[in-house]
Amino acid sequence: MANDKVPVGISNRHVHVTQADLETLFGKGYELKPLKPLSQPGQFAAEEVVNIIGPKKSIDKVRILGPVRSATQVEISRTDSFTLGVNAPVRDSGSVSGSAGVILEGPQGRVELKEGVIIAQRHLHLHTDEAAELGLKDKEWISVQFDGERSITFNKVLVRVHPNFAKDLHLDTDEANAAGLNNGDLGTIIK
């Protein structure tokens, strides 16, 4: 492969919400205010934050990412899952059936989630053209290696290809910290 390097994008804990849940949390007719764009086109960090209340402890001021979605989803690290006291499964984004529940708290109300709390499966976003260049297909599993004093090879990296995606390896804070990574650090694809 000519260019087999991929940049890291570190996902801190965050929440995706439906319009209905947003209005419960922030008030009727409320709309998310974009704060800054994310690596994937059209996605943004919103100004709004909520508190996540777990059976054991709470984690306050967790950012909402927009735009609103068809299902509310909370993405946390495994470290966070121990803090909250929830048994969150490792899932691809959108696969929340049977996942863990928590309470979300906004300035105007609370939403009790029966499910929706996941630890994100590590994954590589690729534009269709980038996938073709790298010889990778949607839903393929690859490994990505990082060097340095905390060198790690991440196996079970799910490839996700879409015309709206841009090249970015999404790791959570546990994964990034285990390997000593910062945003934009480059890993090497190992098929």
Added chain:
Amino acid sequence: MANDKVPVGISNRHVHVTQADLETLFGKGYELKPLKPLSQPGQFAAEEVVNIIGPKKSIDKVRILGPVRSATQVEISRTDSFTLGVNAPVRDSGSVSGSAGVILEGPQGRVELKEGVIIAQRHLHLHTDEAAELGLKDKEWISVQFDGERSITFNKVLVRVHPNFAKDLHLDTDEANAAGLNNGDLGTIIK
């Protein structure tokens, strides 16, 4: 190698103290009270806990491990380093020169550490006989692979061999959570 599997021991954040610092924190003539033995012979978790006060935030009730040592040392995860607001280097235990500082707070007093705060270099403890059986030498670097949905290969694992050691791969909570590991899970040595 006939038996190339090694069990994981997950190190939560902890503190090693000198007798002098222990007495500053807990009072003159104080002695550590062993709570439970650790995997390495002679080492124990003590009943005593202290608060770690960083420039940004504090982390309370961090356990002291005994017996007392010749230098006070605080071992934290990279996640903890961001919470505390300190720039802790990745170091082998005992190598604290030029590392980060914090304040330790006990019931009877505070100790201001100019250095001693590190992120532990991942390492494999082996008894001399176990090292011989595995064909590994002290200070050698190896990789250890874990399977499962968060499969990771940890590279840069430092081998430490001593007649007082017992086979145990020491990872911190970031590393264990990144790979979805629990205490006692088995990894495979890759030389």
